[in-house]
Amino acid sequence: MGANGYRPPDDDRVSSRTDVLGDLPQRHAREDLIPIIAREAQNASNVNPVYFEYFQRIKTGRRCSCWTVEANPQGICPCCFGTGIVGGYNKRGTKTHTFDVTYQDVGAANVSPDYNSPTRPCYWSLIKTAVYGTLDFEVYLANNIGKVDLFGIKDFCPEGTEINYWVKSPGESRYTRASRESIECRLGQIKLQFRVEMKRASPTSPFPKLICIRISYRVQSHTEIRANIPRVQESLTLEEFGIYQSFTSQPFWLDNTLKNISTEDWMYNTLDSTRWKAIEVTDNKPHGILTSWDLTCRLIQSFEPYSLVPLGDVVKNKLPEYVKSIQTDKEEEEFTYKSSTNHLRKPGNRGQTSTPEGPSVTPPGQTDVSNPKREV
Incomplete structure (x- = not known):
């Protein structure tokens, strides 16, 4: 054997089964694992969803007439809502x-x-x-x-x-x-x-x-988006000085339904009718595939231009049944005394109580005014 063909033994070489894989792990992640993660994120957002209407700022279009010669657009302008572009915001x-x-x-x-x-x-x-x-x-x-x-x-x-x-x-x-x-x-x-x-x-x-x-x-049948949010943190530190309630920042987690989110956009909570402005946006994109969004939002106050934007049709029929009963049913003004065995009611019927069997009972120390001849 010639000198050029001689190869000394490599005793320190340790072989592994991963040597033959190459870029197979990356391919497996892109083609199989990451799409599964995105689909599971959508399912997770549907466990305890909070529905929002998403409004995206219009960045191109006609210049509004509220600042033809002025330095800045008017914040209370009904045409651009302070953005300078006619239309202002477009609902998803x-x-x-x-x-x-x-x-x-x-x-x-x-x-x-x-x-x-x-x-x-x-x-x-x-x-x-x-x-x-x-x-x-x-x-x-x-x-x-x-x-x-x-x-x-x-x-x-x-x-x-x-x-x-x-x-x-x-x-x-x-x-x-x-x-x-x-x-x-x-x-x-x-x-x-x-x-x-x-x-x-x-x-x-x-x-x-x-x-x-x-x-x-509408160009889509459903305009709402789902989000998961923790409990709202509210700060009342400035209330003793007569200043409006100050809310701290609130984290939001969204799936990959929205493909583009910026800090110039805002959302409307259909459950409590509050508006939230995105101040920090982080996208989760392993291998360039979007799986979810992490947002930090702040509460929009009533004097801001965002509060002037008309909402259009807002989704209300997806609220939980017990929430709809609280929002729609009227509480009885008078408390009706019932026996202790008849304190249960059906969910959603907040003002309805069934009549107890047998003669009515008058609480001790009270007089039954409905029957003046009855003695207590």
Whole structure:
């Protein structure tokens, strides 16, 4: 054997069965284990779920008229809710359209935006000498399930003025008064055509004003998400000084239903009607596969712009039965004395008690006023 082909014995070499595996553990994790973890996380979130409506900030779109020359958008603006982009926030599972003075391709007759007014945002109004005017615009619809989630109008009609809203589909010749029902039955069309009519009694009457129209419809059958949260920690340290209740941060755990979460989004708790703002977001992505989310949220106070965002249809039918009975049933104002053997009631019937068998019993020291002839 030549010198080049000689290999001395390697006595220190220890062989292992894992030598032949290579990247098999990583492949096994990506293809089998991690998808199982994600599925088990979804099942775990359904054990004791708290249902939320998720609102995501709109980051691209038309610049709101509340800060055309101002340095910052208005926090109480009904068009952008302080975000600077028309629409503000979009609810998960829905598509939102907002009509205001920045809307494109609007046909106006005797109506124009009033940019001279110091009020922000700008609004549509009749021109100075007109007593009647119209606005015509179209809304192109996305694929949807045929259900309206929200139809809201922000306008102002002083005495002697009037604003009417009409809608029709491209195949119709006459307009129908715009309402939630009339819009919902036309969601199967490609687009909707709207008309706004403004009227006032005389040229000296005040002007009617239209700020915005908000239309939202569902593109998914279910908009709610499930989350697991521990007990809420509440701090009343500042209450003795007359300051509102201060809540500490609250951890939230979500499955992988949501694919993207940012600290600019917020959620609405359908159980106790509280709103929570995400301040810290951590995604669990082993091998780039999303399995769950860890969030840290804070309670939104009533004076913040998030409290102005309309909620639309909120899920209420998934509350536990005992919670619904507490929220809907009225407690009896008068306490009815019953015998100790009849203290049980059926769940959900908080104000109902069955009549005990035998003659009624009057508590000691009281008089039966229902029967004046009865002696106690």
